[in-house]
Amino acid sequence: xxxxxxxxxxxxxxxxxxxxxxxxxxxxxxxxxxxxxxxxxxxxxxxxxxxxxxxxxxxxxxxxxxxxxxxxxxxxxxxxxxxxxxxxxxxxxxxxxxxxxxxxxxxxxxxxxxxxxxxxxxxxxxxxxxxxxxxxxxxxxxxxxxxxxxxxxxxxxxxxxxxxxxxxxxxxxxxxxxxxxxxxxxxxxxxxxxxxxxxxxxxxxxxxxxxxxxxxxxxxxxxxxxxxxxxxxxxxxxxxxxxxxxxxxxxxxxxxxxxxxxxxxxxxxxxxxxxxxxxxxxxxxxxxxxxxxxxxxxxxxxxxxxxxxxxxxxxxxxxxxxxxxxxxxxxxxxxxxxxxxxxxxxxxxxxxxxxxxxxxxxxxxxxxxxxxxxxxxxxxxxxxxxxxxxxxxxxxxxxxxxxxxxxxxxxxxxxxxxxxxxxxxxxxxxxxxxxxxxxxxxxxxxxxxxxxxxxxxxxxxxxxxxxxxxxxxxxxxxxxxxxxxxxxxxxxxxxxxxxxxxxxxxxxxxxxxxxxxxxxxxxxxxxxxxxxxxxxxxxxx
Amino acid sequence: xxxxxxxxxxxxxxxxxxxxxxxxxxxxxxxxxxxxxxxxxxxxxxxxxxxxxxxxxxxxxxxxxxxxxxxxxxxxxxxxxxxxxxxxxxxxxxxxxxxxxxxxxxxxxxxxxxxxxxxxxxxxxxxxxxxxxxxxxxxxxxxxxxxxxxxxxxxxxxxxxxxxxxxxxxxxxxxxxxxxxxxxxxxxxxxxxxxxxxxxxxxxxxxxxxxxxxxxxxxxxxxxxxxxxxxxxxxxxxxxxxxxxxxxxxxxxxxxxxxxxxxxxxxxxxxxxxxxxxxxxxxxxxxxxxxxxxxxxxxxxxxxxxxxxxxxxxx
Ligand SMILES: Nc1ncnc2c1ncn2[C@@H]1O[C@H](COP(=O)(O)OP(=O)(O)O)[C@@H](O)[C@H]1O
Ligand SMILES: [Mg+2]
Numbered sequence: 001x002x003x004x005x006x007x008x009x010x011x012x013x014x015x016x017x018x019x020x021x022x023x024x025x026x027x028x029x030x031x032x033x034x035x036x037x038x039x040x041x042x043x044x045x046x047x048x049x050x051x052x053x054x055x056x057x058x059x060x061x062x063x064x065x066x067x068x069x070x071x072x073x074x075x076x077x078x079x080x081x082x083x084x085x086x087x088x089x090x091x092x093x094x095x096x097x098x099x100x101x102x103x104x105x106x107x108x109x110x111x112x113x114x115x116x117x118x119x120x121x122x123x124x125x126x127x128x129x130x131x132x133x134x135x136x137x138x139x140x141x142x143x144x145x146x147x148x149x150x151x152x153x154x155x156x157x158x159x160x161x162x163x164x165x166x167x168x169x170x171x172x173x174x175x176x177x178x179x180x181x182x183x184x185x186x187x188x189x190x191x192x193x194x195x196x197x198x199x200x201x202x203x204x205x206x207x208x209x210x211x212x213x214x215x216x217x218x219x220x221x222x223x224x225x226x227x228x229x230x231x232x233x234x235x236x237x238x239x240x241x242x243x244x245x246x247x248x249x250x251x252x253x254x255x256x257x258x259x260x261x262x263x264x265x266x267x268x269x270x271x272x273x274x275x276x277x278x279x280x281x282x283x284x285x286x287x288x289x290x291x292x293x294x295x296x297x298x299x300x301x302x303x304x305x306x307x308x309x310x311x312x313x314x315x316x317x318x319x320x321x322x323x324x325x326x327x328x329x330x331x332x333x334x335x336x337x338x339x340x341x342x343x344x345x346x347x348x349x350x351x352x353x354x355x356x357x358x359x360x361x362x363x364x365x366x367x368x369x370x371x372x373x374x375x376x377x378x379x380x381x382x383x384x385x386x387x388x389x390x391x392x393x394x395x396x397x398x399x400x401x402x403x404x405x406x407x408x409x410x411x412x413x414x415x416x417x418x419x420x421x422x423x424x425x426x427x428x429x430x431x432x433x434x435x436x437x438x439x440x441x442x443x444x445x446x447x448x449x450x451x452x453x454x455x456x457x458x459x460x461x462x463x464x465x466x467x468x469x470x471x472x473x474x475x476x477x478x479x480x481x482x483x484x485x486x487x488x489x490x491x492x493x494x495x496x497x498x499x500x501x502x503x504x505x506x507x508x509x510x511x512x513x514x515x516x517x518x519x520x521x522x523x524x525x526x527x528x529x530x531x532x533x534x535x536x537x538x539x540x541x
Numbered sequence: 542x543x544x545x546x547x548x549x550x551x552x553x554x555x556x557x558x559x560x561x562x563x564x565x566x567x568x569x570x571x572x573x574x575x576x577x578x579x580x581x582x583x584x585x586x587x588x589x590x591x592x593x594x595x596x597x598x599x600x601x602x603x604x605x606x607x608x609x610x611x612x613x614x615x616x617x618x619x620x621x622x623x624x625x626x627x628x629x630x631x632x633x634x635x636x637x638x639x640x641x642x643x644x645x646x647x648x649x650x651x652x653x654x655x656x657x658x659x660x661x662x663x664x665x666x667x668x669x670x671x672x673x674x675x676x677x678x679x680x681x682x683x684x685x686x687x688x689x690x691x692x693x694x695x696x697x698x699x700x701x702x703x704x705x706x707x708x709x710x711x712x713x714x715x716x717x718x719x720x721x722x723x724x725x726x727x728x729x730x731x732x733x734x735x736x737x738x739x740x741x742x743x744x745x746x747x748x749x750x751x752x753x754x755x756x757x758x759x760x761x762x763x764x765x766x767x768x769x770x771x772x773x774x775x776x777x778x779x780x781x782x783x784x785x786x787x788x789x790x791x792x793x794x795x796x797x798x799x800x801x802x803x804x805x806x807x808x809x810x811x812x813x814x815x816x817x818x819x820x821x822x823x824x825x826x827x828x829x830x831x832x833x834x835x836x837x838x839x840x841x842x843x844x845x846x847x848x849x850x851x852x853x854x855x856x
Contacts, residue, residue, distance in 0.1 A: 169625030173686070177690060281611050
């Protein structure tokens with residue numbers, strides 16, 4: 001008996017060490033490495049490259065800021081509008097909006113750019129085939145529009161999440177006192193959404209700054225800091241310059257991170273409920289405005305996915321499109337083994353991420369271990385730091401002894417795992433908070449150790465959260481590109497990277513096919529897990 | 542009738558949750574809707590407030606048919622169980638919110654609001670946020686906010702259920718006092734019969750979406766018209782063999798009475814509850830004030846029972 005207790009104690013300590021060490025080594029250390037690379041040369045402090053960049057390439061900073069500000073404004077306004085439209089809508093419309101949000105969440109980030117090329121590019125359906133134009137539509141506004149379109153769904157998800165935390169009686173009360181739909185939106189809904197608005201605006205701003213794929217695909221001559229960092233790496237192999245640019249990008253990210261952490265604690269106070277239907281009547285000027293904004297957004301999304309679908313199933317011969325499966329056959333050459341690799345990486349990242357997330361939740365919320373706050377803080381950082389920053393950090397951190405991970409599959413898997421950790425740890429913390437102290441104390445009362453609490457209470461009671469966490473990380477890894485693009489060696493590409501490559505080399509039909517395949521895989525996995533969840537819930541009740 | 546509801550019916554997914562309910566309330570009267578959880582009380586209030594569309598029925602308030610009016614156009618105020626206070630506004634802004642829709646300027650509105658807050662004993666709290674107030678104070682803000690626009694009808698949905706027992710009693714009499722002072726027609730929903738009895742002018746008893754009995758509190762207790770009324774309100778002894786019933790207070794110890802055996806007793810402070818067994822094997826419960834000597838279990842006692850026939854009740 002004593003022996004078993006002793007072993008359990010050791011296991012507990014072992015788990016704690018794994019968490020502490022892994023988060024410090026795989027998140028904090030790479031971040032520090034980028035700073036070191038950017039600001040030290042041969043071991044001594046030297047900011048010449050940084051100065052150089054700030055003096056000569058200040059225009060890039062301007063470009064980045066312009067794009068980021070515009071994308072932030074557009075996607076925040078549209079997301080809030082769609083959220084409010086969702087609130088006023090009936091079940092069927094809400095289902096459609098949910099479906100759209102889900103679809104964009106499981107798509108690789110640059111399907112928007114791909115469809116933009118399909119529609120408005122030099123040989124686009126609309127510009128070229130319908131209007132007979134050969135326009136140069138590449139440039140800033142294309143980037144802004146496509147980035148916004150890509151961010152809206154994610155933001156909208158946050159908005160509907162916040163809306164479901166508003167007690168419907170608040171809205172009923174306002175109406176009761178004579179407020180029509182416009183007044184309710186203006187006086188109640190928007191003020192209550194203010195913290196959410198701040199969060200989505202800040203996150204969008206940082207994501208836009210960090211996004212190099214959209215400008216790389218449809219930017220034309222318009223360069224941003226993120227593309228410059230990307231080019232420095234892949235075209236010139238200049239890791240110092242790439243680090244410097246990423247350090248500059250890191251500053252706003254850090255700022256946002258601080259505000260985010262503060263704000264996240266202020267929100268989330270109420271429980272989420274399913275939004276009641278018919279809570280507001282469908283009239284008034286503000287309703288009309290959000291309705292039309294939402295309809296335009298939905299229209300864009302439909303066009304976007306249709307164009308990808310069409311481009312996957314057609315080819316052009318002498319300017320005329322015809323139906324074919326050739327694109328699929330052609331794609332085969334690009335994706336041998338690639339998809340399997342993507343799926344395996346995603347599975348590992350999903351499973352390990354979910355477990356690690358629950359462990360963080362347990363040790364932070366239930367055991368309240370020392371330094372765990374700091375560990376959680378570090379674990380949340382990948383949420384805001386640019387993907388390429390994180391990727392460069394990995395190259396710098398793990399190339400030498402004792403790791404020697406350069407070019408291995410391990411470095412890629414570790415990278416995606418820790419990049420997605422903020423989602424998993426958030427879900428893990430939520431799971432841990434659902435468990436009451438009475439339950440935990442009962443285990444101890446009956447002679448259980450801390451390890452038994454973890455094994456017999458926390459893990460089994462968090463099963464649903466584990467599933468959600470898994471599906472999240474799986475999807476995120478299947479669709480990621482930013483952080484791993486520098487880590488993957490040519491022979492070991494994953495699906496998103498191949499898609500990025502073929503689009504850059506102009507094989508848009510193949511890109512569309514890969515996009516569809518990625519969407520199908522993530523959709524299948526999500527639906528499977530959703531089904532498992534539903535079945536479990538039915539069994540329980 | 543000041544408020545007249547006729548044939549109100551509401552279905553959710555083909556499940557009837559309020560079934561053909563008709564009733565009326567006189568001006569200045571307080572009606573309590575009483576019934577078990579899920580019987581449709583909130584649904585009726587929502588239909589009156591304009592938050593759900595009824596499938597059938599008519600609502601006439603002060604001579605005006607408001608059946609198809611949206612919530613914002615009805616002269617009706619609701620105080621919700623969770624109060625529904627605006628968390629981002631101060632107490633005073635909460636209270637005067639409704640005034641801006643009837644065209645009252647802010648300065649004037651604030652004056653009215655402060656007066657109103659005095660009436661509910663909240664002077665000095667006007668600049669706090671709702672979250673800084675206690676549950677009882679939040680409740681008062683909600684009532685003040687509802688009354689400030691001088692609605693023709695005040696609806697209260699289990700307004701006291703989130704408060705602890707002592708506060709509940711206190712606020713109950715405050716609500717009654719305010720209701721009298723404003724002479725406002727009020728519907729007060731509760732599932733607590735004691736609350737209903739102590740506050741209501743009339744009680745409407747409901748079960749499974751149907752109106753069971755509508756009467757003055759005393760009449761409801763003394764002359765239940767249905768088996769459900771009898772069962773739901775107070776406690777009752779049944780004598781199935783002879784198809785009759787008695788209330789606990791209809792049983793009293795008397796030497797002239799029938800001989801019975803004490804099966805059980807439980808001490809409840811002011812009163813003691815006895816379970817008795819008659820010679821023909823019926824068990825009967827009764828209460829007596831904790832005044833004279835108690836009877837022990839197994840002791841023989843004499844008691845008189847005033848029975849009433851069951852067959853005059855519906856169902
Ligand atoms: N929005 C809704 N959709 C479906 N069923 C509902 C809805 N609201 C209430 N119900 C059902 O209607 C019945 C009456 O509910 P309610 O009026 O809230 O009861 P009470 O207030 O008396 O507890 C319940 O069975 C409840 O489940
Ligand atoms: Mg209710």
